[in-house]
Amino acid sequence: MITINDFSKSFTIHHLNQTREAVNGISFNVEKGEFLGIVGESGSGKSTILKSIYGTYKPTSGTVHYDSDIYGGVDLHDISDRSLIRLRTREIGYVSQFLKVMPRTTTLELVINSMLEMGTDIDTAAKTAEDTLRHFDIPKALWHNYPNTFSGGEKLRLNIACAVVKNPRLLLLDEPTASLDENSKLKVRETISKLIDNGTTLIGIFHDLEFMDGLCNKVYDMNTKTLEERVI
């Protein structure tokens, strides 16, 4: 479903007159329904890869091929902005470590809005949003609060809720378990298992190697640039 071929990314910093290489010569592929874990030390370029798949970063060289439901096979960096936005709304989800939201948008509205973007009707969106918030143990008392009052763990769970509520074909997870307690991690694990059962393809960055056990079919090590297949 995703094939990364000889991918490199450098950042040019004009005021320092410098070019910094973030990743160089990365290649791997992920089939439909697989879960790829990306590991490596801080600064090895894990997030760069993920953001390049999402289209936030444009590669310096190489391709990111994606088999889309809407458009068929495409290079994610060779399609129009409009097409990429459509893919993000309908097919590709991204969970970052940080939650950035419109000011004065309540938790419930936030999850509902994620679904309305896709054209879901308001009743279905409201019902699904409530179910999702319940699943992630976000207490009903917080549903009408603004998320900037939440703890780090609550924000992260809400972030995941906003992404999974759209039922994406491909979900990108940037350290989804950082700052979560054991119980919340369990919830995330449960959700990921459910997504895998539904045929969702996942690519995730993890520091918590234990968390990946029994979930990932493949692990890509940024340090050795090797792809290891695992039997679950």
Added chain:
Amino acid sequence: MPANDDVVLSIRDLSKQFGRGCEYCSDENYELQKNMCPHCHTVYAVRNTSFDLYKGEILGIVGESGSGKSTLMKMLYFDQDATSGNYNLPEDLTVKGNVFNVSSQKKRQIRNEQLGMVYQNPILGLKMDFSSVTNIAEKLIASGNRNVGEMTDRADHFLEKVNIALNRKYEAPKNFSGGMQQRVQIAKALSNYPPILLLDEVTTGLDLSVQADVLELIKEIQRDMGVSMIVVSHDLAIIRMLCDRTMVMLDGEVIEHGITDQILEDPQHKYTQQLVYSIL
């Protein structure tokens, strides 16, 4: 692959110059001082700008003062004539080809039926001594509506939508706060259900809480009415919250464009990088 689907507004090679130009600056490769010719002092406010606006999206335009953002908006709303360029509204079936070339009567019709404009300074968008209802009715009358009951109902509907208490609808906007005036402007701009809304620095000068009200309203309008918008701002936080795509302007030219997170997280141009590094 659909690349040009759902285009509601299309601009090609749009330019605006103040001054007649000279033999030096008429050469495209001639280097201007910022956007001014050092010989004849002609100002090239907007140069060879091209872009498309898609149905239901919010397109952001950022840039420093004098970069040509407001001039561009004024040309789109026919407040100012373009020096050259093509302006198409593919969804408006009553007009074909370059909209800059149609009669002034037709331009007025397009302005009243296809476009809504919210200025940074409410004085430009509202008659300050007339009531809010009259201000809205003015736009409706201009587009041929003569039914007083219907116009009052429409005014009530949109004033309610922008949270202006209806018991103040006969008050003149000069008595209102800056945030309220801005909301009346938005109600007026929306009153004809235009498919395209132009917003020029609408939150500048408003306090944070009122700013949040206006942002909320803009998002709600996009979601509930499917209106396409062009938002000009120099506040990147607002651009990040609102806009699907963003264009960066410098000295009258578009130097960078892309999906908003691409511009903010992976800026390519030197000026865009400085802009992004300056976010508080």
